[in-house]
Amino acid sequence: MNGIRALRAATIAALAGTCLAAATGRAAETAPEGWKLAWSDEFDGASIDRSKWDFDLGNGFFSYDANQWIAGWGNGELQFYTREPENAFVTNGMLHIRALKESIHGCGYSSARMKTRARDGSALFSRAYGRFEFRAKLPTGRGIWPALWMLPQEDAYGTWAASGEIDVLEVRGHEPGKILGTLHYGSRWPANVNSGGEHILPVGGTVADFHVYALEWEPGAMRWFFDGHGYATQTFWWSSSRMDGAKGAAPAAESDLNPWPAPFDKPFYLIMNLAVGGGFPGNPDATTKFPAEMLVDYIRVYERPGGPGPVKPRGPGRLPFGPK
Numbered sequence: 001m002n003g004i005r006a007l008r009a010a011t012i013a014a015l016a017g018t019c020l021a022a023a024t025g026r027a028a029e030t031a032p033e034g035w036k037l038a039w040s041d042e043f044d045g046a047s048i049d050r051s052k053w054d055f056d057l058g059n060g061f062f063s064y065d066a067n068q069w070i071a072g073w074g075n076g077e078l079q080f081y082t083r084e085p086e087n088a089f090v091t092n093g094m095l096h097i098r099a100l101k102e103s104i105h106g107c108g109y110s111s112a113r114m115k116t117r118a119r120d121g122s123a124l125f126s127r128a129y130g131r132f133e134f135r136a137k138l139p140t141g142r143g144i145w146p147a148l149w150m151l152p153q154e155d156a157y158g159t160w161a162a163s164g165e166i167d168v169l170e171v172r173g174h175e176p177g178k179i180l181g182t183l184h185y186g187s188r189w190p191a192n193v194n195s196g197g198e199h200i201l202p203v204g205g206t207v208a209d210f211h212v213y214a215l216e217w218e219p220g221a222m223r224w225f226f227d228g229h230g231y232a233t234q235t236f237w238w239s240s241s242r243m244d245g246a247k248g249a250a251p252a253a254e255s256d257l258n259p260w261p262a263p264f265d266k267p268f269y270l271i272m273n274l275a276v277g278g279g280f281p282g283n284p285d286a287t288t289k290f291p292a293e294m295l296v297d298y299i300r301v302y303e304r305p306g307g308p309g310p311v312k313p314r315g316p317g318r319l320p321f322g323p324k
Helices: 002-014 018-031
Strands: 036-041 055-057 060-061 068-071 077-079 089-092 096-104 107-111 114-117 129-135 144-152 163-168 180-184 191-202 211-218 221-226 229-234 268-276 292-303
Touching: 036 096, 060 144, 077 268, 089 107, 096 268, 107 268, 129 144, 129 163, 191 221, 191 229, 268 292
Parallel strands: 077 107
Antiparallel strands: 036 292, 055 114, 060 068, 089 096, 096 107, 096 292, 114 268, 129 211, 129 292, 144 163, 144 268, 163 180, 180 191, 211 221, 221 229
């Protein structure tokens, strides 16, 4: 068996370039009508392509606005992110992101969070507008939180969430028949807001099977899809850089808003992660099975051949000022 595995690994490594070229061709042939392929990762190589992906590490980040360390990534998450092959690896044409129950650096779990932005802040891949498509099989169980999402390459309008966040997909592991797509926007914390949609899978459907999750982002409009079925559209959001000391403040007038369609008019980068615990899914319990594993078959990003098109006007919604 070990000999077979070694031969298979050697064959994949030797043919990695050919496989990647073929994968790009397949993606282009299957592009949805009105789109053309701009970027993809088919995960057909022998390892994670580090020219496309870097890793967030640890269990939090330093907030320079608050001048303090934010543990749990601001959500009370329990995992410590690594770049170890036990937590993220490619095999048999699939990316595996795996959460393990283990004691590590003061945390009870390890996992991985991959991104197309280098740790020095440079872009490995980012873009504004397009169709972002993931084919993935997701883990389930209480406290399991897989996500496919996007953050701004630069905080052009201020730190989170004045410059936006786009959640292509989130799942609470104890609700395997429901998916969510969400936008985060507004002013910097704590004057941030969010809105989005959810989709209930057909009877018997579960995210534990492979499905295609997609977002179409055009100037002034966001549309979410599940296996080709559109389930949510948003045409209203806002961004303000207004501050109240070190914290964000809600806009008091139209003049406090950044020009529409800010903040979703700048390049964003891709993120894939598998979190454990926190306020969104709750914490694991005795029924939660580990390792928990997310499999990604491919990611494909498409663009409009003639460019993104004109900006659509802001749709109906309620701003934090004016008539209620």
